[in-house]
Amino acid sequence: MSFAFDLLLALALLWSGWRTLTTPRLDQAIVLFIAFGLLMALGWARLSAPDIGLAEAAIGAGLTGALLLDAYGALRQRTEQP
Amino acid sequence: MRRFLVIAFAAAFAAALGSAMLELAPSPLDLRIPVAAHLAQSGVSHPVTAVLLNYRGYDTLLEIAVLLLALLGILAVVGKDNPSPPRPAHPVLQTLARLATPSIIVMAVYLLWAGAFRPGGAFQAGALLAAAAVLLHLVGLLPAWSMPRLRLRLGFVIGFVVFLMVSTALLGQGALLKYPAETAGMLILLIESALTLSLALILAGLFLLLSRDQGGA
């Protein structure tokens, strides 16, 4: 049962990673990357590494996502009104 | 053509790595045993914190140095222009952020304290505090940072400096970062507190220094 969950989680990780790179819209790609980070945090919990899970959720998904979205917003704003 | 080559190479690499993992013999060296054997002298009872700040303390020392370098790089890249004033968000969002901030701070202090005996520690606490700063910035309550002044600069380096001072003071023990068993817990808490402050300011700085040049080049 728990192995089935691990398998599902691994497939979700691969799928969200794949979609992060292939989605045509950049904002969707970044949001998918944040979802990927949250799935990673879940994976760390499954690997009995709650320390990494906490850090991944706060840094990998939260802070990196905020940095990427902020950069995306700044780049788009500059492209629209030079 | 190039696309096909790269994808074929990546797939072959993943397949080779995966099959090597499936064949891999059990490791002759099990680090869990020495970690557990010396846990009583490490000053903390959570093995991950013991590895981070005692057994492999130099990893963490160099890590905070790398973070400082990245921050210096960003300071060099972003211009010296004054930050634009923050755009105030909806009052409900501002109120929610004001309500969330104290509990985030309490949570961070708890995580810092809990790191000694259960999952938690300086990294997670620092990341939470940085997240609080980012949240306050996004709702317009905290302006972006321009060129940091002396107090902020001291905050950036205090983790590295305290860590370095402790390791220098302990060089007489015969090895780098070898704490005496009786004071190890206190020294680790001291280093972790300074690290939390620095990590929070550096991680928040990564965001707040970058987000200020919204408009011009």
Add this chain to the structure above:
Amino acid sequence: MTGGLLFALTGAALFALGVAGVLLIAHLLRRILAFNLMGSGAFLVLVGLAQRNDVPDPVPQAMVLTGIVVAVAATALALALTRKLHGLTGQIALPEDADD
């Protein structure tokens, strides 16, 4: 097959995915995303492989914890350079080499 080994295999696939992305995608923000996928894959291999008998191992866990914090610093620096490049040239991709 244990959970640790499964996640290590997933990590190998993610790393390969990230490598292909870094090599093939010209858009720098997407390249940073691919670079982060590579990092996550390497972390999964590091922890998953050490725990392939499903017993937690604190040493790779602590190393990955350090690695995550360094990865976010590298990402922020890369984003700063990308934003500077865009501000100076208006491009979000590196110029192609002549002999490429």
